[in-house]
Amino acid sequence: IMDDQKPMDFKEFQELTGAKRVSMARPDDLQEQLGSHAGVVSPFGLMNSEEHNIKVYFDQDMLAEDPILTFHPNVNTHTIFIKTTDLMKFIKEQGYAPEIIDL
Template identity: 70%
Template sequence: MQEVNQMTKGSAIAYQELLDELQKLDIKYEMVDHPAAKTTAEADAYIAGKIGVRTKSMFLKDKKKNFYLVIMDDAKRMDFKEFQELTGTKRISMAHDSDIEDQLGLEAGIVSPFGIMNNAAHNIQIYFDQDMLAENIPLTFHPNINTHTIFLSAADLMKFIKAQGFDYQIIDL
């Protein structure tokens, strides 16, 4: 139980650090508070009726321990073979929980692009599915904690990513 409390405390700190960074970058957002959501379906239920692309962020790795953050509409199925063909990567799989914690400072189930704040090594390649961005409506994510959902524009999310020293690619998954 103490480990769970420690992770929750860590998530609360990561959440506040994110809010401070968004303010510093003058990024506008809307926040919805809700009970802890363990799945995207649960999180989506808490924000039902609000306009925004429901996203999923998948943290992947290859055999050489290169890391990839893939962000797409949560209604879309990830085709690992297609991702490998588009990016030239090989032997892609979901990263382990320990990789998520080590690289993003987040718990499994709370992965989002905001975790890159905690990646000093800058060793994560970020990919967005173009279909999600074509909708031109706010994107939704857990803001480093699963008791809130943040809504922000794609342009502001890209601004955040660039401010953290990362690049991204837009691909057609």
């Protein structure tokens, strides 16, 4: 999870996380894994993941800038403003251990 204004360096992400062949998720995978589609993906989709096979990473810059973050609530017609601490609590309650990395 990173600021939408920051470009994603897939090679750097792979080096930081040890992930292999990183790419943007296909629409079918987004729907199956998160119950979402491109343009609406947010941490709130984690509650739709039945397999819990998703790793959650935050770019540290995003967390350092503001204690309030904004996300779509699985639809792009609304926006939720949420404290960073509350978002982390939500993610952990969904069964995930978010990692903070420096992209």
